[in-house]
Structures are given as structure tokens and as C-alpha cells.
Amino acid sequence: MQKFKLALATVFVALGATGGAMAAECGTDRKIDIAEMNWPSAAALAHIHATILEEGYGCNVELVAGDSVPTSASMLSKGRPAIAPELWIGTVQDQWKKGLEEGAVKDAGLAISDGAVEGWWIPAYVAAENPGLKRVEDLPEYAELFADPDDPDQGRFYSCPPGWGCEIANAALFEAYDLEESFNLFSPGSGGNLDASIVRAFEREEPIVFYYWGPTAIMGKYDMVQLEMPEHDPEVWACNVESSCEDKGKSAFPTPPVTVGTAAWLAEEAPVVFDYLSEVALNNVQISKMLNWGAENKAGAEETAEHFLKTEEDVWTDWVPADVAEKVKAAL
Incomplete structure (x- = not known):
């Protein structure tokens, strides 16, 4: 009987996560470490996702220092950190492509919808x-x-x-x-x-x-x-971009994709989190507006993220179920 009750409870939790009747759950007890990259937009995004995952989904979250090359290398070899919220693929293109093919990492989706x-x-x-x-x-x-x-x-x-x-x-x-x-x-x-x-x-x-x-x-x-x-x-x-090449030509700058990179285990153990990350793209105007507020108010990444969550509810609440949004708003 006890096993039956536990099984039934598990079903109800699953139904709640998909149907909205109960709060969405994180899906994993493992610590989800998020790379706080050393430039303003990526740092602010790291704090935004940390707040939503911790307060809205009940995840065990930790922010860790990061940068494009060392963060991607660590994700590829160690599965850590779990999330890189603003990964500029162009700087690690070959290694990242190989990691995707080998199943070590995943792209959850775009971080900047219209590209850098x-x-x-x-x-x-x-x-x-x-x-x-x-x-x-x-x-x-x-x-x-x-x-x-x-x-x-x-x-x-x-x-x-x-x-x-x-x-x-x-x-x-x-x-x-x-x-x-x-x-x-x-x-x-x-x-x-x-x-x-x-x-x-x-x-x-x-x-x-x-x-x-x-x-x-x-x-x-x-x-x-x-x-x-x-x-x-x-x-x-x-x-x-090759100084020794002589035949220079007219061409626009490339628009490199900027993605939300994750370790592969996150999608397997916490599909709810991975699905959330697939919805979080912001465009250049939205990110630049956020950064401008931070610059004008001499705010750090955490304060900038908090201001975004308080003033841009119409944006980020589209990323999550209603019950998750309410939890985050209550925490703020």
C-alpha cells in the first residue's frame, strides 16, 4: 500500500508540473551551477535565471565565475557548470560543435534572439x-x-x-x-x-x-x-580578419549566435529546467535597456537582475508557468 501511495504521489507531481495544477518542480537534487560570465549582460542573466530557478522551481542553485573559453571547456570535460546563460559560440565553435555531436553538452536555445x-x-x-x-x-x-x-x-x-x-x-x-x-x-x-x-x-x-x-x-x-x-x-x-591576407573586401560583420549552453545531464535529469531555458531569449533592445539602467544607477549584476524582474514582468513571466511566476514575484 505504501508503495502504491508513493507511486500515486509521483503521478500527481508529474501531472501538476505539466498541467499547472501544482507547482513545477526542479527535477534534480543536484546543484545547478550557473556561470556568471565577466561581462555585464551575461552576469545579469545569470542572476535572473538563478532567482527564477531557485525561487520558482525550488532548485539548488550556485553562481560560479566564468568566461566563454574556460566555461565551455569545463562543461565539455566535466559537465560543470550546468548552465552558461550567454555563450558566444563563435569563440569556441569547433569544440562546442564536437561536444554537441558527442552528447556532452546541449544548446537550450538562443540567449539573444536577434544575435549579437x-x-x-x-x-x-x-x-x-x-x-x-x-x-x-x-x-x-x-x-x-x-x-x-x-x-x-x-x-x-x-x-x-x-x-x-x-x-x-x-x-x-x-x-x-x-x-x-x-x-x-x-x-x-x-x-x-x-x-x-x-x-x-x-x-x-x-x-x-x-x-x-x-x-x-x-x-x-x-x-x-x-x-x-x-x-x-x-x-x-x-x-x-587575417592581417596577412591582401584581398580585402566589402562585407557586413557576422551576426554570431549567442546561446544558452548546458551540460547534457541537465536536460536528462531536469527537463523542466531545460524547457525553461529554451524560452528565455531576449533581443538586443531588451538587453541593452537592462544594461543601460545598470550603468546609469551604478548597479551590479544582482541589482540589475532584480530590477529587470521587478519591472519587466510582462517579459519574463512568459517564460514560466503561472505558479512559478507567482513564487518568484512573492520572493522579490
């Missing part, structure tokens, strides 16, 4: 006042608008800091578009200096043309317009 974005940008107010400036090819006609303070006869394009991968790519595009005669390729010296130059121009409503990427706090704060480039061509791009 890189490109050349101008402020929206500049675009509105100069409707002919839509493509990178149009820049030479507008060199005077973006005059270099140190060389007024040339325009200034704000590129990447030294040592960043985009520094090589921007130099290649500069060559491919024959911009040397009308623009100077300006190195800001550091990521902080690049940000400061962009912020200063926007706050003063001055013209600026610059490289940038998203999701980022600056992209969430300021209205900017991306200059058009031809569709991304992998072969052209392979040459553009």
Missing part, C-alpha cells in the same frame, strides 16, 4: 539631418561633417581599441571602401575612451561616425543608426 550585432553607426539625429547618408559608401561625401579635430581636411572614424579583433576588421573595411583619402582611422586607445567619445558626441548632439557592438548599455541609451554594408560574406570576412 556589430557595425558602423551614426547618431539618429545625424541620419535625420543627412538623408543621403545611409551606406558606408556614402561616407566620403560627408567627410567634412565628421571633420577630424587634429586634421580638419579629413573626416574621423572612431575605430576599436588596440588589440581588439575588430581593430583588424575595421582596418580591412577602411581599405576595401577606399576611405583613406577622405577619413582618418582613429584609435580611441581603450574601450573606455571609445565610450566616452560616443557619449560626449551624443550629449552635445555633435556628428560622429564610429564602430560599436551590442547588446551594450550605450546602445540601450542612445538612438543610433547602422550604416548599410553588403550582406555578410564568410569568405571575404575570413580575409578581412
Whole structure:
């Protein structure tokens, strides 16, 4: 009789998890460690998922320090951490593909629904006042608008800091578009200096043309317009990012997939958690908005995550059953 009661209880728990009559359960007693990557968006996402899994699903959760390469390597070899909430596949493409084929890891779904974005940008107010400036090819006609303070006869394009991968790519595009005669390729010296130059121009409503990427706090704060480039061509791009390759070409930056990576055991032992992770994609605008709040309020990842959960209920409550959402809201 006792065995029958236990079996019946198990059935009711399962029905509750699928039918919504009872609270969804975590599905595993094992500790679910989540990689808190060392950049703002991934760190905030780690805290968001930790709160929802712990408070909503009753999981045993722990945040651990991480970064793309060491985190993916550990997941592939040790099955730990269990979750990488924002894994940039492009940096570990071959190893990750092999891990997927061998069944060591899984992709739960996209972390950024529209992918990471890189490109050349101008402020929206500049675009509105100069409707002919839509493509990178149009820049030479507008060199005077973006005059270099140190060389007024040339325009200034704000590129990447030294040592960043985009520094090589921007130099290649500069060559491919024959911009040397009308623009100077300006190195800001550091990521902080690049940000400061962009912020200063926007706050003063001055013209600026610059490289940038998203999701980022600056992209969430300021209205900017991306200059058009031809569709991304992998072969052209392979040459553009190889300094020894001479045949530079015109191509948009790639849009690398950014996924929620998990150890394979998580899907097997806690399918409810894996299903949750398959629903959590945010777009660039949503993430940039979250990061901008964090930057303006000098908030850490945990506080930024809490603010997101309190103010974006219409977003994250779509990820979970109603009973889970109520538990999380009550905990907040």
C-alpha cells in the first residue's frame, strides 16, 4: 500500500508540473551551477535565471565565475557548470560543435534572439539631418561633417581599441571602401575612451561616425543608426580578419549566435529546467535597456537582475508557468 501511495504521489507531481495544477518542480537534487560570465549582460542573466530557478522551481542553485573559453571547456570535460546563460559560440565553435555531436553538452536555445550585432553607426539625429547618408559608401561625401579635430581636411572614424579583433576588421573595411583619402582611422586607445567619445558626441548632439557592438548599455541609451554594408560574406570576412591576407573586401560583420549552453545531464535529469531555458531569449533592445539602467544607477549584476524582474514582468513571466511566476514575484 505504501508503495502504491508513493507511486500515486509521483503521478500527481508529474501531472501538476505539466498541467499547472501544482507547482513545477526542479527535477534534480543536484546543484545547478550557473556561470556568471565577466561581462555585464551575461552576469545579469545569470542572476535572473538563478532567482527564477531557485525561487520558482525550488532548485539548488550556485553562481560560479566564468568566461566563454574556460566555461565551455569545463562543461565539455566535466559537465560543470550546468548552465552558461550567454555563450558566444563563435569563440569556441569547433569544440562546442564536437561536444554537441558527442552528447556532452546541449544548446537550450538562443540567449539573444536577434544575435549579437556589430557595425558602423551614426547618431539618429545625424541620419535625420543627412538623408543621403545611409551606406558606408556614402561616407566620403560627408567627410567634412565628421571633420577630424587634429586634421580638419579629413573626416574621423572612431575605430576599436588596440588589440581588439575588430581593430583588424575595421582596418580591412577602411581599405576595401577606399576611405583613406577622405577619413582618418582613429584609435580611441581603450574601450573606455571609445565610450566616452560616443557619449560626449551624443550629449552635445555633435556628428560622429564610429564602430560599436551590442547588446551594450550605450546602445540601450542612445538612438543610433547602422550604416548599410553588403550582406555578410564568410569568405571575404575570413580575409578581412587575417592581417596577412591582401584581398580585402566589402562585407557586413557576422551576426554570431549567442546561446544558452548546458551540460547534457541537465536536460536528462531536469527537463523542466531545460524547457525553461529554451524560452528565455531576449533581443538586443531588451538587453541593452537592462544594461543601460545598470550603468546609469551604478548597479551590479544582482541589482540589475532584480530590477529587470521587478519591472519587466510582462517579459519574463512568459517564460514560466503561472505558479512559478507567482513564487518568484512573492520572493522579490
